[in-house]
Amino acid sequence: MNGQFSFSKHHGLLEQQQKDFFAVRVRTIAGNLTSAQMRKLADLSDKYGNGQLHITTRQSVEIHWVQEKQLACVFRETHDSGLLLAVRGPRILTTIGCPGIALCKQGVCDTTDLAAQLDALLVGREQPGKTKIALSGCPNSCAKPQINDIGLHGVVVPAVVDGCDGCNNCVAVCKVGAMTVSGCVPSVSADKCVGCGLCVKSCPKQALAVEKHGYAVYIGGKIGKRSMLGNKVLPFIPEREAVSCIEGILCAYNRLANKGERIGDVVNRIGLAAFQKELL
Numbered sequence: 001m002n003g004q005f006s007f008s009k010h011h012g013l014l015e016q017q018q019k020d021f022f023a024v025r026v027r028t029i030a031g032n033l034t035s036a037q038m039r040k041l042a043d044l045s046d047k048y049g050n051g052q053l054h055i056t057t058r059q060s061v062e063i064h065w066v067q068e069k070q071l072a073c074v075f076r077e078t079h080d081s082g083l084l085l086a087v088r089g090p091r092i093l094t095t096i097g098c099p100g101i102a103l104c105k106q107g108v109c110d111t112t113d114l115a116a117q118l119d120a121l122l123v124g125r126e127q128p129g130k131t132k133i134a135l136s137g138c139p140n141s142c143a144k145p146q147i148n149d150i151g152l153h154g155v156v157v158p159a160v161v162d163g164c165d166g167c168n169n170c171v172a173v174c175k176v177g178a179m180t181v182s183g184c185v186p187s188v189s190a191d192k193c194v195g196c197g198l199c200v201k202s203c204p205k206q207a208l209a210v211e212k213h214g215y216a217v218y219i220g221g222k223i224g225k226r227s228m229l230g231n232k233v234l235p236f237i238p239e240r241e242a243v244s245c246i247e248g249i250l251c252a253y254n255r256l257a258n259k260g261e262r263i264g265d266v267v268n269r270i271g272l273a274a275f276q277k278e279l280l
């Protein structure tokens with residue numbers, strides 16, 4: 001490859017193992033594309049690729065088998081149609097997310113809206129190391145926040161109100177044994193509760209309510225040659241504070257990290273307590 005597209009190594013361009021062919025990677029907002037964008041991607045693949053599209057594990061879409069001489073056209077058409085190129089290297093990469101409360105019956109937070117905010121604000125920002133963010137709408141963690149540098153999943157804090165008739169629906173749906181009902185008096189074990197909110201949704205008498213909803217926050221997860229599970233550093237933040245919380249984690253990371261270190265590497269080197277102190 002000549003130098004013309006060297007910048008694009010960091011912006012949605014990957015060299016294939018087949019000499020002189022490239023993959024152009026387009027990012028999505030939490031996996032969402034309009035039908036018009038999908039048609040455009042299909043057209044681009046027909047015109048410049050091999051007529052196929054590849055969905056990556058991080059919700060991006062790749063057009064393969066693009067020749068170098070055609071890259072400028074692909075980039076121009078991608079840009080003109082409002083599609084966003086993915087990002088690589090030591091910077092904030094595409095935020096991935098599940099559908100969250102916008103679609104999923106179990107969702108308690110609006111992951112799609114948060115992903116759009118983070119995409120506009122953060123994607124492509126230079127960092128000491130690669131920084132991946134994942135958002136899940138509930139503790140089921142379908143977007144795997146625990147194996148991302150920064151991961152959030154939705155949580156609720158349930159509260160008991162009046163009107164219980166002792167039907168035990170809430171006990172049946174609670175998968176972690178946090179809900180008990182004695183007579184017609186429900187009780188939630190705060191130690192066991194994971195904040196899924198299913199008890200509230202299952203109650204026919206509205207005898208349970210959501211006291212507050214927001215996100216649990218993990219840092220330092222990653223998958224690769226040295227995989228790590230993230231640490232839950234904040235068990236609850238209000239949904240409206242998610243962006244500022246992520247900004248705070250990034251500030252601490254930038255202050256503490258050596259070049260090339262990911263958040264998990266910093267946590268391993270200085271200890272979780274020291275990282276949390278910096279966050280505070």
Ligand code: SF4
Pocket residue numbers: 098099100101104105106107108136137138139140141142143
């Ligand atoms: S994490 Fe929860 S809200 Fe998101 S898709 Fe899975 S079950 Fe639905």
Ligand code: SF4
Pocket residue numbers: 156158173174175176177178179188189192193194195196197198199200
């Ligand atoms: S919110 Fe979920 S984990 Fe907590 S008590 Fe209700 S059902 Fe159980």
Ligand code: SF4
Pocket residue numbers: 163164165166167168169170171181186202203204205206207208
């Ligand atoms: S589901 Fe509602 S009414 Fe039924 S036992 Fe639980 S709190 Fe009581």
